[in-house]
Amino acid sequence: MMWDLLIKNGTVVNSWGRMKADVAVSDGKIAAVGDLRDMEAKKVIDARGKYVLPGMIDSHAHIQTGVGERKSGDTYYTGSIAAAYGGTTSFVDFAFLNEGETPKTAMERKMKEAAGESVLDYSFHPCITSMDPQSLDEIHGFLQSGFPSIKLFTVYRGTLMLEKAGVYEVMKMIAREGGLALVHAESADMIERNIADAIREGRTDARAHALSRPPVTELEAMYGVYAMARETGAPVILAHMTTGKVMELFEHAEKGLLFGEVCPHYLVLDDSVYDRPDGYNYICSPPIRGSRDREALWDMVEKGYVQLINSDHTDYSKAQKERYKDYFPDVPNGLPTIETRGMVFFSEGVVKRGISLERFVDLTSANAAKLMGLYPRKGVIRPGSDGDLIIIDPDVHYQMEAAAMHMATDFCPYEGMEMTGAVDCTIAGGAVIIENRKFTGTDHRGKLMKRNKPLIP
Numbered sequence: 389m390m391w392d393l394l395i396k397n398g399t400v401v402n403s404w405g406r407m408k409a410d411v412a413v414s415d416g417k418i419a420a421v422g423d424l425r426d427m428e429a430k431k432v433i434d435a436r437g438k439y440v441l442p443g444m445i446d447s448h449a450h451i452q453t454g455v456g457e458r459k460s461g462d463t464y465y466t467g468s469i470a471a472a473y474g475g476t477t478s479f480v481d482f483a484f485l486n487e488g489e490t491p492k493t494a495m496e497r498k499m500k501e502a503a504g505e506s507v508l509d510y511s512f513h514p515c516i517t518s519m520d521p522q523s524l525d526e527i528h529g530f531l532q533s534g535f536p537s538i539k540l541f542t543v544y545r546g547t548l549m550l551e552k553a554g555v556y557e558v559m560k561m562i563a564r565e566g567g568l569a570l571v572h573a574e575s576a577d578m579i580e581r582n583i584a585d586a587i588r589e590g591r592t593d594a595r596a597h598a599l600s601r602p603p604v605t606e607l608e609a610m611y612g613v614y615a616m617a618r619e620t621g622a623p624v625i626l627a628h629m630t631t632g633k634v635m636e637l638f639e640h641a642e643k644g645l646l647f648g649e650v651c652p653h654y655l656v657l658d659d660s661v662y663d664r665p666d667g668y669n670y671i672c673s674p675p676i677r678g679s680r681d682r683e684a685l686w687d688m689v690e691k692g693y694v695q696l697i698n699s700d701h702t703d704y705s706k707a708q709k710e711r712y713k714d715y716f717p718d719v720p721n722g723l724p725t726i727e728t729r730g731m732v733f734f735s736e737g738v739v740k741r742g743i744s745l746e747r748f749v750d751l752t753s754a755n756a757a758k759l760m761g762l763y764p765r766k767g768v769i770r771p772g773s774d775g776d777l778i779i780i781d782p783d784v785h786y787q788m789e790a791a792a793m794h795m796a797t798d799f800c801p802y803e804g805m806e807m808t809g810a811v812d813c814t815i816a817g818g819a820v821i822i823e824n825r826k827f828t829g830t831d832h833r834g835k836l837m838k839r840n841k842p843l844i845p
């Protein structure tokens with residue numbers, strides 16, 4: 389038997405445990421796991437002293453998003469390469485509605501943009517911003533045809549927001565059809581009022597952005613969404629949670645209804661970034677919080693209330709942000725993080741805080757595979773699963789710098805941070821696309837992932 393690829397001598401980690409083993413890949417799939425030292429392969433990689441993990445899944449990334457001045461810098465080609473450098477082998481993006489689009493035409497546009505460009509497997513969360521019959525009907529169609537995670541916003545009136553009656557309607561549908569609501573929960577009413585006050589008082593710097601969206605504006609929306617989840621039975625992922633005050637909600641939540649997502653920037657940075665001269669570069673919503681909230685978020689990760697560590701990547705340059713530096717309401721929101729998400733969490737979570745490698749696999753891959761309806765095709769190293777693997781060298785030390793990154797931006801929110809651990813190799817769909825920390829996948833392309841109904845972990 390001649391395999392396509394053999395990864396020898398590594399420590400293979402799944403969410404339930406680790407073992408010294410070799411991994412064989414053939415025809416894009418994992419072919420065997422175990423003692424394969426006498427087997428032959430067209431290509432052999434020695435992973436001695438290194439960890440072999442399921443490829444990471446980023447189920448919250450925005451690529452080639454926005455319009456006009458707010459168009460993010462990446463394309464599906466450059467964005468997916470940057471993701472691969474960071475150990476991600478598949479991602480789920482969002483089909484935000486541009487003006488005049490319906491959920492379906494937005495999905496069609498995004499699928500067309502990514503096709504033949506992304507070097508990783510990709511999928512999309514359909515979005516809905518209006519509860520008119522056509523939109524509801526299209527969302528119904530997506531729940532039935534391989535895109536069962538629906539993104540809902542309770543904020544950004546006039547663009548992304550769906551009124552609460554609509555959120556309730558969609559959640560009833562999700563409960564009936566089997567699916568998952570992914571909710572950006574912030575209180576539109578409270579935030580609009582706070583922003584209007586800030587503008588009137590002439591306070592429009594980066595710090596005022598954080599002040600306009602205090603934790604209560606998140607909590608009010610999250611509690612409301614959970615009330616609807618309980619009433620309808622629709623499972624909900626609370627996207628990018630920033631405040632530890634939400635722990636109470638998780639402590640009392642019904643099993644199988646509430647899932648939590650946190651992004652590394654909320655775990656690693658604190659709100660002092662908004663006092664920096666370039667504080668506008670860190671504008672994202674919800675905002676980065678104080679150190680007490682940050683510590684409480686780590687506590688939620690350690691207690692198991694967080695299921696997903698995702699990037700919420702949005703790739704803006706310093707110039708795009710600087711243009712509105714004195715007027716926070718117009719600064720494009722988001723941080724470029726698709727490349728750094730996994731290894732920042734590795735360095736800060738696994739190395740510094742002792743989170744186990746098995747939990748790391750859960751939080752960066754296996755749980756996303758389950759919730760996104762991709763398990764056991766992805767999120768696990770076992771025969772028959774997709775050949776999506778990464779090799780991590782845990783002993784490398786380096787400093788973060790934007791200049792060394794592959795995202796289409798000159799900004800790195802972690803500039804100067806000391807890191808331990810790096811992704812040596814990324815194997816996507818059986819192809820080695822990062823080898824020795826260099827991109828080698830020019831000819832490789834990923835596929836659109838149609839997904840099953842969520843597997844509730």
Ligand SMILES: [Zn+2]
Nearest residue numbers: 448450700701
């Ligand atoms: Zn997002």
